[in-house]
Amino acid sequence: MSSLEEREVGVVAAPGSSSAGMGVGAVGAAVEAVAGVAAMQEEVGIRREGPEPHPDEPPKKRVRVPDGESGKLEDRLYSVLCCTVCLDLPKASVYQCSNGHLMCTGCFIHLLADSRLKEEQATCPNCRCEISKNLCCRNLAVEKAVSELPTDCTFCQKQFPRSSLERHQKEECQDRVTQ
Template identity: 95%
Template sequence: MISDVGVAAAPGSSSAGLGVGAVGAAVEAVAGVAAMQEEVGIRREGPEPDPDEPPKKRVKMPEGESGKLEERLYSVLCCTVCLDLPKASVYQCTNGHLMCAGCFIHLLADSRLKEEQATCPNCRCEISKNLCCRNLAVEKAVSELPTECTFCLKQFPRSSLERHQKEECQDRVTQCKYKRIGCPWQGPFHELPAHESECSHPTKTGTELMGILGEMDQNHRRDMQLYNSIFSLLCYEKIGFTEVQFRPYRTDDFITRLYYETPRFTVLNQTWVLKARVNDSERNPNLSCKRTLSFQLILKSKVNSALECSFLLLKGPYDDVRIKPVIHHHSFSNDANETDYVPLPISDSVECNKLLAAKNINLRLFIFQVQK
């Protein structure tokens, strides 16, 4: 049952029971804070104002009380897990308790690893992507609260902080324009013109510059080699691809472990299966902050001769997971019908938690048959 929490609650009050009434009050309070910054010094006189009056008729609060009001808003709008103000999306359970996107995904991933139903850490009601929804009003209210720039330490609304730190702040960290030829300098933006006027890299000899550019070319060649390999595979006569869906299962061992497996699918007139595991079947992956997924491709059909293939996994057409393509090779036969487990090339543990939090993992598999 959703209970309304007033903005004027005690400073130590939590965000439990945040409902529609509390969100509306929070938004009004944020608007009041902005107005107070414009008209500081107006004191409250006479009886308390009617809360049903329009905001323009309300008497402004003194500056000393505005700080306390901001503190109360922080306690009301913070995430119930990390106790910090959300930086992006805000989710709420069926009782209205707030969770930032990172904590919400982490709770769902942990429940998947421990084979438990995810619950709200505040009221213990069940949570899932279907049961929880975004709270757009709280997201907007949080975006208007002031926060401190990490470079110049000035206060800005959260909605404009990113633009300020990237484009406007004179103390933001920047790099020399001669970084392309090896200058390692980085410092405050306001010191950049003075540094560039005295930078020694434009005066380096051609021999020195050739050594620096050689290292940069080597990194570029590695990237180009990958893309050229993919383009070469696209020239093969026999190419197949399909969308695959990894479904979570548990082993039948005494200590059960989480693994993923796809239904059988047909590519290149052969039957295949993909399997995946978490942290290489670590005993308790839920206790680790670093999480990875690895997978193997299994040929289920019987073949008369060796089937040499290249394959790679990419994200599905409706997924937002970031995967860097890696090409793998294997010669399949009746005696060697399984590849070794290879890492799923996701960028970090945050991306892995996104996959674990989902009901199923949807990816796209490409298989290229090497012609002899």
Template identity: 75%
Template sequence: MSSMEERGEVAAAPGSSSAGLSVGPEAVAAGAGLSGIQEESGMRREASGSGSGPETDPDAPPKKRVRLQEGEAGKLEERLYSVLCCTVCLDLPKASVYQCTNGHLMCAGCFIHLLADARLKEEQATCPNCRCEISKSLCCRNLAVEKAVSELPSDCSYCLKQFPRSGLDHHQSEECQDRLTQCKYKRIGCPWQGPFHELTAHEVDCCHPSKTGIELMGILDEMDQSHRRELQLYNSIFSLLSFEKIGFTEVQFRPYRTDDFITRLYYETPRFTVLNQTWVLKARVNDSERNPNLSCKRTLSFQLILKSKVNSTLECSFLLLKGPYDDVKIKPVIQHHVFSNDANETEYVPLPISDSVECNKLLAAKNINLRLFIFQIQK
């Protein structure tokens, strides 16, 4: 018995703390494996603790992000340019940004141009990418893209330095020392143009302030003629406002098509009554040009038609102005005509808009809303 107890104690010693229990060879192997894992994990903790220092502390701040190199940042800007550019002109938008129902971006100028072209072609305007229908009611502005584009850097066209696009216009017009400027004596004939930092030196050496009165008379005469034309227009408007019979109304031009072999777009208003007479306004694009959609220059002309029968001639002055809710720019021009039963239509006269961009705004709208003034001249 003593020898067996001795063998049991010897067998129990490596695997268990209890001297009186016998342990088999499998338990001994498991115990040896567990001790090996514990030793290995302890060695790892020691190695990590000795090599990394405070970075292993769970309360330590996270590592700082590595900044992009200049080349990588440039590539990022290029990628943003390609993502945020207009799908029509492939340039970054300068003002409003519109998107179709599928999210494709268009700058305001291209969006209006697409709608105007579709109106001239008698087609439904579509997105150039996905061909979904676009209109002012279906498309909306993307303010996030507008803000993102305004923060992208852009080169100044004068000094070639980079500024955020939101502040580039102010820099080029007010701050840039290389911006193009004119001499302050240009009103008396100085033709000099140059960078702003050379302006002071030029004005010191400019010879125009020393011109005689006789030399300045021709320049002053041209200025007086321009001022006289503007003053004549305002005086004419004020004199018309003093007439006894004055009428005005809001008119709405609606698009129609001719019945010719080659259909043409024209506009016409419903009949309206002013000064106890019935009238109609008509308008046409590019004076009925065959394919106005192929031309970049676009104009509108209109005529006033008297639909009522009159017993005597009716002498009137009239002018068209923009409507109360439109942003189109129209210069006031007074037209004059003597209406009768035989001459009840005026000639087509150009609508006094500033450029083709304003014309595209009118064509892109569903209807053209303007305000008409008619002044009856008493004999």
């Protein structure tokens, strides 16, 4: 696999980056990941040159985005950080398979329970690698990044980080429904 392909699929962390260890610098890795998404997309996905694929060929995994239509950073992060099973942003813990595919807690537990009922080994829906409570780990950097993404209050339509939205809606919002 070439170094360009490794960067494209996220196999190798950049030398010296805090995301290589995922230990003490997990929060720094989350910030680095959020900041690096736009640059990485521009480097490997958006401005890729080459011949157009034949209409009978299967589509590439990355959809080419025309210049000037890359969208807001939040929108791009939603698609990168969402659960690969339900396609929603996780509300609590985020688990990842050995290849880095993300799953919310509900989907992860559902996959394990479903495979147990079928008496089969649970597998990641994306790459089919084996998953279990011992083989998968939480991705704290993604959890932190998701908690900081802005979301709209359903009552006043102002934007707040996901981590503080519930408190705002229950205690602070002037437009909330009270009894």
